[in-house]
Amino acid sequence: MRAAVFDAANAPLQVREVAEPSCPHDGVLVEVEACGVCRSDWHAWKGADPDVTPPHVPGHEFAGVVIEVGPDCQRFRIGDSVTAPFILACGHCPECLGGDPTVCGDQQVIGFTAWGAFAERLPLPRADFNLVALPEEIGFVEAAGMGCRVTTAFRALVDRAELKPGEWLAVHGCGGVGLAAVMIGAALGTPVLAVDVNEKALTLAAELGASKTLNVADLSDAGEAIRDLTGGGAQVSLDALGITETFHNSIRGLARLGRHVQIGMPLGRHAEPSLPLLELVYARQIAIMGTRGIAAGRFPALFAMIASGRLDPARLVTKTIALEDAGAALAAMDGYTGSGITVIDRF
Ligand SMILES: [Zn+2]
Numbered sequence: 001m002r003a004a005v006f007d008a009a010n011a012p013l014q015v016r017e018v019a020e021p022s023c024p025h026d027g028v029l030v031e032v033e034a035c036g037v038c039r040s041d042w043h044a045w046k047g048a049d050p051d052v053t054p055p056h057v058p059g060h061e062f063a064g065v066v067i068e069v070g071p072d073c074q075r076f077r078i079g080d081s082v083t084a085p086f087i088l089a090c091g092h093c094p095e096c097l098g099g100d101p102t103v104c105g106d107q108q109v110i111g112f113t114a115w116g117a118f119a120e121r122l123p124l125p126r127a128d129f130n131l132v133a134l135p136e137e138i139g140f141v142e143a144a145g146m147g148c149r150v151t152t153a154f155r156a157l158v159d160r161a162e163l164k165p166g167e168w169l170a171v172h173g174c175g176g177v178g179l180a181a182v183m184i185g186a187a188l189g190t191p192v193l194a195v196d197v198n199e200k201a202l203t204l205a206a207e208l209g210a211s212k213t214l215n216v217a218d219l220s221d222a223g224e225a226i227r228d229l230t231g232g233g234a235q236v237s238l239d240a241l242g243i244t245e246t247f248h249n250s251i252r253g254l255a256r257l258g259r260h261v262q263i264g265m266p267l268g269r270h271a272e273p274s275l276p277l278l279e280l281v282y283a284r285q286i287a288i289m290g291t292r293g294i295a296a297g298r299f300p301a302l303f304a305m306i307a308s309g310r311l312d313p314a315r316l317v318t319k320t321i322a323l324e325d326a327g328a329a330l331a332a333m334d335g336y337t338g339s340g341i342t343v344i345d346r347f
């Protein structure tokens with residue numbers, strides 16, 4: 001089959017013939033119809049993800065059709081339209097059984113611990129526990145645009161921060177996951193402040209429901225500006241990028257007792273930012289929590305939000321491309337100039 005491969009960190013992606021994958025005994029083989037291009041793929045390509053060893057095929061935001069079913073997979077049939085969270089949890093450890101498979105200690109990660117969906121076909125093990133059937137009304141491109149970014153934003157706001165209507169939400173970094181958070185926040189009935197350094201991304205955020213936007217490119221004290229715009233600070237704030245600047249802006253813009261959720265993956269020099277423990281955690285009593293991925297069992301809640309018309313992930317997809325253009329789409333993430341989500345839909 002054809003796949004987009006990189007042979008070393010930062011080396012150009014090449015579309016070429018690779019070995020045909022076989023169907024896992026406890027899983028399915030999927031014909032990939034669409035795959036999102038995400039900053040996590042960019043991290044993998046740059047060599048920053050410890051799970052990834054080249055040669056490697058990235059891609060974890062897939063949607064497609066089951067073309068083969070392993071003997072130990074019961075829930076799926078050939079012809080089913082499916083997607084999956086990028087974390088393939090084991091399904092039988094205490095965390096999985098307790099409803100928290102995103103912290104499963106024995107997880108496989110699509111496009112990281114194994115080759116991903118920048119390819120014609122994708123083998124998916126552990127299907128009964130992790131695979132998600134797509135409702136008929138959700139198209140492949142839309143579904144690919146939804147995972148991981150809409151799903152991650154949903155978990156951050158609904159399951160982690162427990163955002164309530166009327167609370168101020170600040171979103172730092174208006175890439176795919178940030179824009180998804182803007183949209184979900186607006187759907188949940190909260191005023192949203194979108195923060196970025198890219199005017200194009202802020203314009204898109206406003207179109208998707210942000211009540212206010214703030215460009216922090218030339219600001220010396222973003223925290224103060226955010227507290228001014230939100231009448232004392234945001235109750236919930238997300239770092240949707242994962243660099244020290246967005247983390248600091250996020251925690252400094254919080255109201256007293258505010259909740260920060262770390263969505264962006266803080267790699268390299270951003271892995272251990274300084275933390276004003278006295279001023280923010282002690283005196284202002286903020287909470288800092290993380291989020292990563294989503295449980296397959298939470299997709300129905302997300303589908304319900306889409307079916308109600310309050311959330312439309314298709315609006316996040318600003319570009320569809322061919323597999324040959326995947327390398328250029330990743331390289332374009334070297335800067336912070338793009339806006340919206342790019343999805344591969346021709347393989
Ligand atoms: Zn587990």
Ligand SMILES: [Zn+2]
Pocket residue numbers: 038039040041060061147148149
């Ligand atoms: Zn992703």
